[in-house]
Amino acid sequence: MERHTEIVRQWRILLALEGTSRGLTLADAQEAAGEGVSERTIRRDFDALTQAGFPIETAKRNGKTVFSLNRDVFRGVAAAGFSLSELCALYLSRTVLSAVAGGPFRDSLASAFDKLYEALPPSLWKFIESLPDALAAKQHAMRPRAGGSARFIDTLMAAILGRRRVRMRYHSFSSQKVKEYLVEPYRLAYAQGGLYLQAFVPEYGEMRTFAAQRIEQAVALEEGFSPVAGAPSDVFPHSLGAFSGTPEEVVIEFSAHEAPYIREREWHSSQQIDELADGRIRLTLSVVIDWGLQAWVMGFGAAATVIRPRAFADRIVESLEEARASYLKT
Structure with missing residues (x-):
């Protein structure tokens, strides 16, 4: 718990540093860190952040030591539209995103965070990677196995964005049969640890929900479609689970x-x-x-x-x- 408190306190100091161009005095940093933190502890925190690789500089102003963040080190990050704390927070959020997405998105998520990793000096990551001690997420206990559906996600997403019909083979648990469907895909929806395809089925004249892990084949056709009136704008809005119907x-x-x-x-x-x-x-x-x-x-x-x-x-x-x-x- 002590280490947890130390990391959170240093994170607050880092945010305060980033939020001012004039720098922080020890008193400013004490206020940012929270009540009951001594000046000696604040000095140790500045030393720890500096040793971690954060470019903290000191200067004298009105007889007081002022600590400031050298933003030139992060010029490339700023050019991309990220502040330092935003980038750190986004990298930290991988704990939650990995628990929520996983499955077919796991490789893409890992690749995205590898790029974030490369955007900052390596010496900073020892500190940043200790932040997940203060934030954790448990993967959904009922998340389905990805099965063979992962390789069809790109096909489905392209069809959704391009408004193209999809011919797919699906294992229906209700009928215990593998069926062929011609569908008009609207969205992929995440719920209860699983990924679902919400699509209009012209043969039935209604919206249907398909569990992604039961899709055995999906082929996007050249045939386009126009969205039907009354298609749901929310994901399973009337269900405590992942179902559609009349409330x-x-x-x-x-x-x-x-x-x-x-x-x-x-x-x-x-x-x-x-x-x-x-x-x-x-x-x-x-x-x-x-x-x-x-x-x-x-x-x-x-x-x-x-x-x-x-x-x-x-x-x-x-x-x-x-x-x-x-x-x-x-």
Whole structure:
């Protein structure tokens, strides 16, 4: 934790240095670092940043030592439109981006960050690479395996941007068959650790969602298409998961024990929370009743009770009874 605090403090000093052309006095740096930091500690921080390769220069002004950042070292970075802190922050964000993107984008992401690495003097990276200690991200637990879909991502992206139809072979889990589809691709969407293709299927006259890892072949055709009216502008806006459909009002009551956990998060943009007796709460959502919603509700066990619609509550009861019967067999 001590090392974590030191890195964050030095990062604040670096930001303050970059934000002023007049430089910082020790008092200025103490203020930027936060309360309770001694002058001696600030001096050590400046020494650490200098040893890491940051071009910090000192001068005297009104009898006080002033620390400033030599921006000539980063002239190439500035010409590209990046400030030093922006570049460092972007490089740091690889922790999050790697967890979110991964899969088919992993190689492109690594290549992009290699270029960022080359934009700064090598001596700076020992400090910068210690910053992820203060920021980490866990890869999505349910992220699918990339399978063979990675090689079709470029094809799909080119077709989306060029408004070209795509002929693809897709493994449908609902029918347990491999089907041929002619689709008009609209976007690739990331949700719940997976990548999905949202496309209009002329044969069915409606938008469909395809899991990218189940696409076995994709060929962009020369045939173009015009976007259909009413195509969704948001990604799965009515679902807690990665599903499309018509939203319904869903009301769920949560126990007093789970209530604080429900209150502290926004589960969906439509949510409304009403306080009940004994610390319980009632959550109202306007969402698609899909497997994502059912799994989420059932994950709370006895702490969550679906009040309406009744058909959804019955579906959960049926699933619980099936699970109970399955366990009794073992």
